[in-house]
Amino acid sequence: MKPFSHIVIFLIIFITVLYTETPAYAFPIDADRQLEFADTYFRSSQFPEAILEYNRFLFFFPDDPRKAQAKYKAGICCFRVKKYKDASGHFKKIFDSTDMSCSFDAGLMLARCYNVLGDFDRATEVMDQLITHTTISQKRDLAFYENGWLYLENGHFKEAEVFFLKISEENQSLFHAKDLTNEFGKYNDIKFKRPGLAGTLAILPGAGYLYCERANDALISFLFNTCLIYAAFESFDHDQYALGTLISFTAAGFYGGNIYGSVTSAQKYNRRAKKTFIEKLIQNKKIKIGPEADQCGITMGMDILF
Numbered sequence: 001m002k003p004f005s006h007i008v009i010f011l012i013i014f015i016t017v018l019y020t021e022t023p024a025y026a027f028p029i030d031a032d033r034q035l036e037f038a039d040t041y042f043r044s045s046q047f048p049e050a051i052l053e054y055n056r057f058l059f060f061f062p063d064d065p066r067k068a069q070a071k072y073k074a075g076i077c078c079f080r081v082k083k084y085k086d087a088s089g090h091f092k093k094i095f096d097s098t099d100m101s102c103s104f105d106a107g108l109m110l111a112r113c114y115n116v117l118g119d120f121d122r123a124t125e126v127m128d129q130l131i132t133h134t135t136i137s138q139k140r141d142l143a144f145y146e147n148g149w150l151y152l153e154n155g156h157f158k159e160a161e162v163f164f165l166k167i168s169e170e171n172q173s174l175f176h177a178k179d180l181t182n183e184f185g186k187y188n189d190i191k192f193k194r195p196g197l198a199g200t201l202a203i204l205p206g207a208g209y210l211y212c213e214r215a216n217d218a219l220i221s222f223l224f225n226t227c228l229i230y231a232a233f234e235s236f237d238h239d240q241y242a243l244g245t246l247i248s249f250t251a252a253g254f255y256g257g258n259i260y261g262s263v264t265s266a267q268k269y270n271r272r273a274k275k276t277f278i279e280k281l282i283q284n285k286k287i288k289i290g291p292e293a294d295q296c297g298i299t300m301g302m303d304i305l306f
Contacts, residue, residue, distance in 0.1 A: 031057070034060065034061070038057055042054075042077065047077040047081050048081060050074070051078060051081075054073055055074060057070050058070055058071065068094050068101050071094050072102045072106055072109075075087045075088075075089075075090030075106070084117050085113075087109070091107070091113060095110050095126070107126055108142070108143070111123040111124075111126040111147075112146075115153070120150075120154050124150060124151075131143045137168055138171065141171040141174075145163075145177070145287075147163045148162075148163035149286060151163065153282070155274060157184055157187060161181050164177045164180050164181055176287065179285060180281070183281060190277060192269075192273060193212055193265075193266035193269045193270055198212055198263055198266035199259050199260075202262035205222045205258050206258070207262075208259065208261070208262020208263070212269050213269070217261070217265075221261070225251065225258055228251035228254060229255075232244050232248045232251055
């Protein structure tokens, strides 16, 4: 019986070992292969997978000299999948570090992240630091260009023009700086609506809306207010004072709403016109400078896409 029991025990142990899952990383991880694995995902635009592998590389090899490059690419991947907060975290670590290999590029991307996240002040603060500490002409001009667009996209035309004009003469044509500043003149040709005038015209119900090119709202406002005023007048004329008072209060509310709505319509019209102007500039004039290269790539090869 003893030999049989030994055989049974052996089989149990054998089967247990056979079906026990081996940890995926039970064997030593090679830094070169791990980074190449992450880069493969990056080059094939499989950004979520690339993020995971770059983070794995950074975890297992925190002292590797290529860690800034891995952080930068992880940030680019996060940016591409619209995880802007995560992306800004990666770029900020590089920007604040003493490693200068990717510092400038990380700063540009950090400013872009802050801008997308709606933090204009922090974005301009980063750009100011880049401009102050950058001495290389091409990089400095790129910083002027990016900062100009940062101000332009947020509606600050005068400040944007100042930065575009700071681009060196040798790179003016590369960045189409003069074309951009010439386009700014067209902004003054936009026929903005005057909110004060819209409110004044609204004394006649609907006229303020009509001034703001909202014909349907103008017609509705005119008919509604006119009918209420007429109904209130008829009520008082027939000695129905309670009803007349009630209708008068209602009419006063709608009449005030007509004036307020006209003023806000003018403001909305102006914001929309300004936004449309900026979007057309972005579409027709902005040079797409993308982080496409395998290295810290905005300025490594000046990947400018026209």
